[in-house]
Amino acid sequence: MNGSKIMTIDKRVADIAAAVAGIKDGARVMVSGFGDAGNPTELLHALIDQGARDLCIINNNAGTGRLGLAALMNAGRVRKVICSFPRSSHSEIFQQLHRDGKVELCVVPQGTLAERIRAGGAGIGGFFTPTSAGTPLAEGKETRVIDGIEHVLEHPIHADVALIKADKADPLGNLTYRLAARNFAPAMCMAAELSIVQTAKIVAPGDINAEDVVTPGIFVDRIVHVPDPISEAEVLLQQEAGSGEAATGTNQQQAAGL
Amino acid sequence: MNGSKIMTIDKRVADIAAAVAGIKDGARVMVSGFGDAGNPTELLHALIDQGARDLCIINNNAGTGRLGLAALMNAGRVRKVICSFPRSSHSEIFQQLHRDGKVELCVVPQGTLAERIRAGGAGIGGFFTPTSAGTPLAEGKETRVIDGIEHVLEHPIHADVALIKADKADPLGNLTYRLAARNFAPAMCMAAELSIVQTAKIVAPGDINAEDVVTPGIFVDRIVHVPDPISEAEVLLQQEAGSGEAATGTNQQQAAGL
Amino acid sequence: MTPPMTPLSREQMAWRVAQEIPLRASGGTYVNLGIGMPELVANHLPDDAGIIFHCENGILGMGPVARPGEEDFDLITAGKKPVTVVPGAAFFDSTDSFAMIRGGHIDITVLGAFQISRTGDLANWSTGGADIVPAVGGAMDLAQGAKRVFIITNHQARDGAPKIVETCTYPLTGAGVVSTVFTDLAVIDVTPAGLMVREILDGLSLADLQAKTGAPLTAAADCPALARPQN
Amino acid sequence: MTPPMTPLSREQMAWRVAQEIPLRASGGTYVNLGIGMPELVANHLPDDAGIIFHCENGILGMGPVARPGEEDFDLITAGKKPVTVVPGAAFFDSTDSFAMIRGGHIDITVLGAFQISRTGDLANWSTGGADIVPAVGGAMDLAQGAKRVFIITNHQARDGAPKIVETCTYPLTGAGVVSTVFTDLAVIDVTPAGLMVREILDGLSLADLQAKTGAPLTAAADCPALARPQN
Numbered sequence: 001m002n003g004s005k006i007m008t009i010d011k012r013v014a015d016i017a018a019a020v021a022g023i024k025d026g027a028r029v030m031v032s033g034f035g036d037a038g039n040p041t042e043l044l045h046a047l048i049d050q051g052a053r054d055l056c057i058i059n060n061n062a063g064t065g066r067l068g069l070a071a072l073m074n075a076g077r078v079r080k081v082i083c084s085f086p087r088s089s090h091s092e093i094f095q096q097l098h099r100d101g102k103v104e105l106c107v108v109p110q111g112t113l114a115e116r117i118r119a120g121g122a123g124i125g126g127f128f129t130p131t132s133a134g135t136p137l138a139e140g141k142e143t144r145v146i147d148g149i150e151h152v153l154e155h156p157i158h159a160d161v162a163l164i165k166a167d168k169a170d171p172l173g174n175l176t177y178r179l180a181a182r183n184f185a186p187a188m189c190m191a192a193e194l195s196i197v198q199t200a201k202i203v204a205p206g207d208i209n210a211e212d213v214v215t216p217g218i219f220v221d222r223i224v225h226v227p228d229p230i231s232e233a234e235v236l237l238q239q240e241a242g243s244g245e246a247a248t249g250t251n252q253q254q255a256a257g258l
Numbered sequence: 259m260n261g262s263k264i265m266t267i268d269k270r271v272a273d274i275a276a277a278v279a280g281i282k283d284g285a286r287v288m289v290s291g292f293g294d295a296g297n298p299t300e301l302l303h304a305l306i307d308q309g310a311r312d313l314c315i316i317n318n319n320a321g322t323g324r325l326g327l328a329a330l331m332n333a334g335r336v337r338k339v340i341c342s343f344p345r346s347s348h349s350e351i352f353q354q355l356h357r358d359g360k361v362e363l364c365v366v367p368q369g370t371l372a373e374r375i376r377a378g379g380a381g382i383g384g385f386f387t388p389t390s391a392g393t394p395l396a397e398g399k400e401t402r403v404i405d406g407i408e409h410v411l412e413h414p415i416h417a418d419v420a421l422i423k424a425d426k427a428d429p430l431g432n433l434t435y436r437l438a439a440r441n442f443a444p445a446m447c448m449a450a451e452l453s454i455v456q457t458a459k460i461v462a463p464g465d466i467n468a469e470d471v472v473t474p475g476i477f478v479d480r481i482v483h484v485p486d487p488i489s490e491a492e493v494l495l496q497q498e499a500g501s502g503e504a505a506t507g508t509n510q511q512q513a514a515g516l
Numbered sequence: 517m518t519p520p521m522t523p524l525s526r527e528q529m530a531w532r533v534a535q536e537i538p539l540r541a542s543g544g545t546y547v548n549l550g551i552g553m554p555e556l557v558a559n560h561l562p563d564d565a566g567i568i569f570h571c572e573n574g575i576l577g578m579g580p581v582a583r584p585g586e587e588d589f590d591l592i593t594a595g596k597k598p599v600t601v602v603p604g605a606a607f608f609d610s611t612d613s614f615a616m617i618r619g620g621h622i623d624i625t626v627l628g629a630f631q632i633s634r635t636g637d638l639a640n641w642s643t644g645g646a647d648i649v650p651a652v653g654g655a656m657d658l659a660q661g662a663k664r665v666f667i668i669t670n671h672q673a674r675d676g677a678p679k680i681v682e683t684c685t686y687p688l689t690g691a692g693v694v695s696t697v698f699t700d701l702a703v704i705d706v707t708p709a710g711l712m713v714r715e716i717l718d719g720l721s722l723a724d725l726q727a728k729t730g731a732p733l734t735a736a737a738d739c740p741a742l743a744r745p746q747n
Numbered sequence: 748m749t750p751p752m753t754p755l756s757r758e759q760m761a762w763r764v765a766q767e768i769p770l771r772a773s774g775g776t777y778v779n780l781g782i783g784m785p786e787l788v789a790n791h792l793p794d795d796a797g798i799i800f801h802c803e804n805g806i807l808g809m810g811p812v813a814r815p816g817e818e819d820f821d822l823i824t825a826g827k828k829p830v831t832v833v834p835g836a837a838f839f840d841s842t843d844s845f846a847m848i849r850g851g852h853i854d855i856t857v858l859g860a861f862q863i864s865r866t867g868d869l870a871n872w873s874t875g876g877a878d879i880v881p882a883v884g885g886a887m888d889l890a891q892g893a894k895r896v897f898i899i900t901n902h903q904a905r906d907g908a909p910k911i912v913e914t915c916t917y918p919l920t921g922a923g924v925v926s927t928v929f930t931d932l933a934v935i936d937v938t939p940a941g942l943m944v945r946e947i948l949d950g951l952s953l954a955d956l957q958a959k960t961g962a963p964l965t966a967a968a969d970c971p972a973l974a975r976p977q978n
Contacts, residue, residue, distance in 0.1 A: 111614030111657035205835030369845030369888035379616035463604030
């Protein structure tokens, strides 16, 4: 880093345990990612080690394979999932827990989910959307015909914590993301009281062109450096090629086994 | 440009007259810019030459100095302005027209203006915001107490046309903006039926890193190359320094005099 | 009367849908393909056709599937398949991606279906079974938001039940959203006047088609034969 | 009783406000300064204080005013002044900028005022005169959205009328939004129990201050003197 005058701001924490410190039982936790792109797997494993339970998870999916969100659910820490698509391939852990009545499910259309999260971050008290009008997902919701089209009133989603995977971060919390790994991360950083980011690269202030910042630092609270994040899809691909180990559990296991 | 396979998409038009062709009398026209940053001055001058009148303008301000939006208003083409701050310094043309009852004014809080434009582009039928609750700007509007806080229901703003100033564009319409010249442009590109962009630089597809695109091409319809756009603030600065000419009117005048 | 031709195969149905997508528009045609059979439509569109594929997870300018060994799992489709992008692609977040969908910026979406009603209601996300975990993804947003909704589906379910029905019995994805239904037997437009058969499998009578359909169909006397690829 | 000291100058008031802004928080303090007197507050904050200035037109990390000859009119403040940025700055569009303001992400905004009511109502955008073009800008968003709203203002208007009043007579900017009022005579917190004088100009009695104020004030018996810079 340099001696720039704004270097008194430094949101980096020492390690991944410090990153998830203080997350409370019962917390509402937003988790970035769509499929395998943008999952904060190491933060989720640290949350298993940290011990918080009775969590309400907000994510596009409901965990796949055995790592990350699936591992957190398998550890019995999740009470409820708010998501758009819990039935991805390899989502057996969630499906079993849901069938057993151990995890509650709230399904939200993906665009409504994204917009509700943004509304939470942007101070919007509610909004009308045509999406889901006339469908079972609108049952019990206020509706209104606007310009001849039936709309559903949707409410903002806030969270106590967001767990986010970025590609680059500077100490002020300015972030960029790789390719399609961006998805829900920017809106979740806005909507959570405490935004915790694992980033593959840490750069000096100014190294991200100010015009290219995707998430401005105002929406970020803690940064932890995870230089080589695990990808479950890559693990599965290696397994199919016969070259991989079974992937399981926590960061300790990950450090030992993978 | 290259021979890339997507080059059948080419939103460039031959000249600035072609850029504004077809704008109808009575059109709702969004105009990017905040102060002097991001004003599509050449497009506005082309609109004077094009002749459309009885226009409803949506902009953060209401024109300053004698160029661009102020020139359009001075030419008697504007029926109504929807904006947040019409009382900038050098806004004499608008103020006189408004006092004379020749231009109607609708003042909207700046954040509500931005959010209403985004709502227009994003298919939101309306939203609740605490901004303006309890003030004269909420008079006649539906209100609702949400979580103990009074909110005002605000409606989306759509437009027939957006006139936009960008820094870089590729033929597909992907855009970037300089510094703080971005302001209202991305939301306006989303909310207008026809988005017309003047850009200082035209680059080949792929020359803007896909992660750094600010306005994706789906929101853009026409692109015109204006390599060296005029800045009224720079003109004024030069005048103060005694080195400039009086700035006036249309592109022809601009080409002749400046 | 000639015996009916073989119904269209999945690839032939995808080819037929592709014929309906405007090519080489200088302003581009923005298309979102749903997961499953709709993805096949891309196989039948020329490379330089001016079509930009949108992926709900934040991509404009999706290209071909990634070659083995070149997969990058930060670059996947809505169906979670590793993919590539074309020059001039753009990445953006989920709120912008769904602003494109919900704001009416996607010209055409191609989706599968469990059922389509006479008035264009679509059911394609849930069979309503208590034993199935419900999962909607972006289906409701696409059905409601795209300018035109094309459905690609077999005319009948595996058990022979009609998929085009008077009223959907499965949970709705959207009400009155379908533009055109492309089946293995016909092309049918949803219009204010009801379901209009635009093309019908060569050798199949309207009465035959009606017998496989759960809602009333109308067709011109000179209704053309269902187009199919030459090879 | 000593005669009252000279009321604070504009720069001294700005200095006093600056004392209330948390410095060197490792997470940063995000501050938006309104146009006019609030801008002076930046003069009294050290460069390395961990404070990030937000401009409503789409900047985080505003730096000093641009030097003559180095102005770039694509890089201006909300007050349209050419400015600079610090390393680690970010640019964004108006919707994101106001999401920061309206979503409660700005720690402190410093604004001017025509009137402040006993319950923290703020009037600072219009005197309601029919001859004046109304112009609100981002004032209502800032007043409603920032975590804390600091007001910097002379205690009385030029004609001697109190600016702190029982009920605002000018059009409101926001209801119940003000946290603290910093005047040339006092620092006054808006609390559920009413207006609490936290500091009062040395030598000025509470009764004197109350006489210049249009709403009831309360103060502790040992209310400290209004702090002012040494030089």
